[in-house]
Amino acid sequence: MALNDEQLDEIRRHLDEGMTPDAIADYLGRVADLDLMDIETVRTAANDIARGQTP
Structure with missing residues (x-):
C-alpha cells in the first residue's frame, strides 16, 4: 500500500x-x-514524519 498525500497529511495532523x-x-x-x-x-x-524524514 502506497500512501497518498491526503493520507500523509492525516498522519501529520495526528502527530x-x-x-x-x-x-x-x-x-x-x-x-x-x-x-x-x-x-x-x-x-x-x-x-519517518516524526523524525523529519520523507516517508
Whole structure:
C-alpha cells in the first residue's frame, strides 16, 4: 500500500495533535480495517514524519 498525500497529511495532523506513531497506526488500522502490512506502512510513515524524514 502506497500512501497518498491526503493520507500523509492525516498522519501529520495526528502527530501534531500529540499522537504517537504507534497510536496513529493502531487507530487508522481499526478505523479503516487495515491488514497488518498496511498498519506497518502507516507506522513506518508516521515514524519517518516524526523524525523529519520523507516517508
